[in-house]
Amino acid sequence: MNKKFKPLAFKEKTEEEMIAASNLFLEQMKKRRTVRNFSNRSVPEEVINNAILTAGTAPNGGNMQPWHFVVITEPAIKKEIRTAAEKEEQEFYNNRASDEWLQALKPFATDENKPFLEKAPCLIAVFMRNHILDEQGKKHKTYYPVESVGIATGMLITALHFSGLATLTHTPSPMRFLNKILQRPNFERPFLIVVTGYPDNNTEVPEISKFNLEQITTFK
Numbered sequence: 654m655n656k657k658f659k660p661l662a663f664k665e666k667t668e669e670e671m672i673a674a675s676n677l678f679l680e681q682m683k684k685r686r687t688v689r690n691f692s693n694r695s696v697p698e699e700v701i702n703n704a705i706l707t708a709g710t711a712p713n714g715g716n717m718q719p720w721h722f723v724v725i726t727e728p729a730i731k732k733e734i735r736t737a738a739e740k741e742e743q744e745f746y747n748n749r750a751s752d753e754w755l756q757a758l759k760p761f762a763t764d765e766n767k768p769f770l771e772k773a774p775c776l777i778a779v780f781m782r783n784h785i786l787d788e789q790g791k792k793h794k795t796y797y798p799v800e801s802v803g804i805a806t807g808m809l810i811t812a813l814h815f816s817g818l819a820t821l822t823h824t825p826s827p828m829r830f831l832n833k834i835l836q837r838p839n840f841e842r843p844f845l846i847v848v849t850g851y852p853d854n855n856t857e858v859p860e861i862s863k864f865n866l867e868q869i870t871t872f873k
């Protein structure tokens with residue numbers, strides 16, 4: 654195997670700069686909230702492309718990059734996705750979800766109706782690849798695809814938020830209908846849909862809180 658290395662592009666910050674940067678980023682990220690009411694205003698294509706490229710920089714098992722993103726702005730396709738998603742969500746809310754699960758969802762006032770899937774200007778369907786095909790069409794298993802695509806999706810959401818767009822992480826499971834509608838191969842598993850756009854006027858979000866440092870961390 655041909656080992657090729659190059660110098661790391663790393664510029665050390667002073668401690669003050671690091672602390673300032675971390676505080677600034679934390680304050681930005683605290684403002685990210687899941688939005689369920691979107692305006693139909695279109696969004697700059699370059700922002701979406703850059704957010705996907707950001708996701709594509711994610712660390713991942715063996716650098717197999719086991720992800721594929723489908724950007725959907727076409728109204729007819731959004732409508733098809735909404736119809737299929739609402740069918741699954743009806744089943745979820747009426748039969749599939751446990752009482753405990755429905756109870757946990759109460760604060761978000763969600764139901765089987767998903768108008769944002771048509772109204773939001775852009776849906777990004779994230780697919781996870783269980784294997785990849787090389788140039789000769791030979792299959793290669795991917796490593797840690799769930800962890801890798803989870804990290805990439807987090808970076809995608811972060812990039813969209815940082816650029817000034819709102820997002821909704823949507824999982825109308827099972828999501829196999831996405832393979833059919835979006836003509837993706839079977840070895841790609843739908844991971845989730847990132848709905849993105851501008852929040853509608855006067856959008857409100859549930860009043861929830863996040864755990865503090867002590868609640869989520871152990872220092873040894």
Ligand SMILES: Cc1cc2nc3c(=O)[nH]c(=O)nc-3n(C[C@H](O)[C@H](O)[C@H](O)COP(=O)(O)O)c2cc1C
Nearest residue numbers: 685686687688689761763822823824825845858861
């Ligand atoms: C994997 C995953 C799946 C989610 N699925 C849905 C969904 O299908 N519908 C929805 O309205 N919210 C969904 N959410 C959003 C969560 O409800 C939301 O992130 C959580 O309530 C915390 O709120 P915040 O994002 O505003 O901090 C999902 C979030 C994650 C991470």
